[in-house]
Amino acid sequence: xxxxxxxxxxxxxxxxxxxxxxxxxxxxxxxxxxxxxxxxxxxxxxxxxxxxxxxxxxxxxxxxxxxxxxxxxxxxxxxxxxxxxxxxxxxxxxxxxxxxxxxxxxxxxxxxxxxxxxxxxxxxxxxxxxxxxxxxxxxxxxxxxxxxxxxxxxxxxxxxxxxxxxxx
Amino acid sequence: xxxxxxxxxxxxxxxxxxxxxxxxxxxxxxxxxxxxxxxxxxxxxxxxxxxxxxxxxxxxxxxxxxxxxxxxxxxxxxxxxxxxxxxxxxxxxxxxxxxxxxxxxxxxxxxxxxxxxxxxxxxxxxxxxxxxxxxxxxxxxxxxxxxxxxxxxxxxxxxxxxxxxxxx
DNA sequence: TACCATTTTCAATATTTTCTGAAACTTTAA
DNA sequence: TTAAAGTTTCAGAAAATATTGAAAATGGTA
Numbered sequence: 128x129x130x131x132x133x134x135x136x137x138x139x140x141x142x143x144x145x146x147x148x149x150x151x152x153x154x155x156x157x158x159x160x161x162x163x164x165x166x167x168x169x170x171x172x173x174x175x176x177x178x179x180x181x182x183x184x185x186x187x188x189x190x191x192x193x194x195x196x197x198x199x200x201x202x203x204x205x206x207x208x209x210x211x212x213x214x215x216x217x218x219x220x221x222x223x224x225x226x227x228x229x230x231x232x233x234x235x236x237x238x239x240x241x242x243x244x245x246x247x248x249x250x251x252x253x254x255x256x257x258x259x260x261x262x263x264x265x266x267x268x269x270x271x272x273x274x275x276x277x278x279x280x281x282x283x284x285x286x287x288x289x290x291x292x293x294x295x
Numbered sequence: 296x297x298x299x300x301x302x303x304x305x306x307x308x309x310x311x312x313x314x315x316x317x318x319x320x321x322x323x324x325x326x327x328x329x330x331x332x333x334x335x336x337x338x339x340x341x342x343x344x345x346x347x348x349x350x351x352x353x354x355x356x357x358x359x360x361x362x363x364x365x366x367x368x369x370x371x372x373x374x375x376x377x378x379x380x381x382x383x384x385x386x387x388x389x390x391x392x393x394x395x396x397x398x399x400x401x402x403x404x405x406x407x408x409x410x411x412x413x414x415x416x417x418x419x420x421x422x423x424x425x426x427x428x429x430x431x432x433x434x435x436x437x438x439x440x441x442x443x444x445x446x447x448x449x450x451x452x453x454x455x456x457x458x459x460x461x462x463x
Numbered sequence: 464t465a466c467c468a469t470t471t472t473c474a475a476t477a478t479t480t481t482c483t484g485a486a487a488c489t490t491t492a493a
Numbered sequence: 494t495t496a497a498a499g500t501t502t503c504a505g506a507a508a509a510t511a512t513t514g515a516a517a518a519t520g521g522t523a
Binding site for chain 1 (some may be wrong): 296297298301302304305308310314315316317327330331332334382383384385388399403408409411412413414415418420421422423424425427428431432434435438441445455457458459461
Binding site for chain 2 (some may be wrong): 497498500501502503507
């Protein structure tokens with residue numbers, strides 16, 4: 128397969144993949160483009176390569192920076208800004224986990240904590256089922272939380288090595 | 296907190312949570328409702344409790360069944376259909392993992408396999424970066440795949456126990 | 464200061480996704 | 494059969510999201 132074609136496919140699939148995970152298609156595509164670009168790119172280059180507007184590039188880049196996935200670079204003597212993505216996929220993954228945990232899991236755990244104590248007869252089957260469901264989700268969430276923290280802190284080799292070794 | 300209020304909050308937050316993960320808000324809400332309902336519910340009860348249309352309930356229930364998260368029940372002598380969700384949260388989680396893996400990770404791995412071999416000079420920096428990025432994602436995907444398979448097959452206690460023990 | 468290159472913002476627009484509701488269909492029973 | 498009770502479908506409407514593009518803001522230079 129030719130590089131140009133492969134690039135196209137990768138960027139477009141990565142965008143579609145992102146959509147399924149609640150990530151803006153363009154944001155995923157910009158990230159994909161930066162992941163496969165050896166050098167930093169300018170807004171104009173991104174606009175051109177993905178055929179999207181300046182405003183769109185600007186907003187999505189800003190989000191990607193907020194996710195800690197993209198960095199702004201300036202070349203001394205130039206006014207223009209360049210953008211790069213960290214190419215270490217393990218770091219990319221842990222960064223995404225870190226952010227989603229902070230943005231989604233943490234607030235959810237907080238909510239569950241508030242919903243744990245319900246007024247009324249503990250024997251009532253509605254109350255019982257509600258409380259048990261909340262408790263169950265909270266427990267799973269807590270475990271996930273610890274597992275993800277472990278991943279965030281771990282080195283890829285150490286983590287994957289240790290965990291997958293459990294198989295044997 | 297009163298049960299009615301807590302239910303409302305849980306359902307609405309679960310819906311919002313789902314949205315962020317690329318899951319239809321209503322589908323997540325129906326699932327939440329069934330998770331906290333001790334008895335199976337009919338389409339009409341779901342319509343009423345969530346204030347949504349019959350068509351909406353029907354389609355999302357169908358999807359939930361497709362995800363293996365909800366079951367159809369019939370009571371002998373009655374024409375009506377009842378729906379329940381498995382209340383075991385670990386099973387719910389593994390079922391979701393299983394489905395997402397099948398629907399998303401597997402196709403992605405297949406695509407990456409196709410993008411691995413690019414025609415042209417292996418020394419060219421564009422080709423090099425592209426190939427390395429693809430390789431990196433593929434490796435991470437493979438590890439995730441094995442880890443998730445492990446989770447799917449494991450008992451909660453065994454899995455969480457073994458993995459989290461690595462800490463110590 | 465004025466000027467140019469570049470970035471940022473955001474109202475308007477376009478696109479995608481979800482939801483409704485009524486018609487068509489199915490099943491059961493008299 | 495026919496009817497009643499329930500389910501499914503899907504075209505069109507509504508809502509949610511993403512995108513554009515041009516004006517405003519910013520930064521650097523002479």
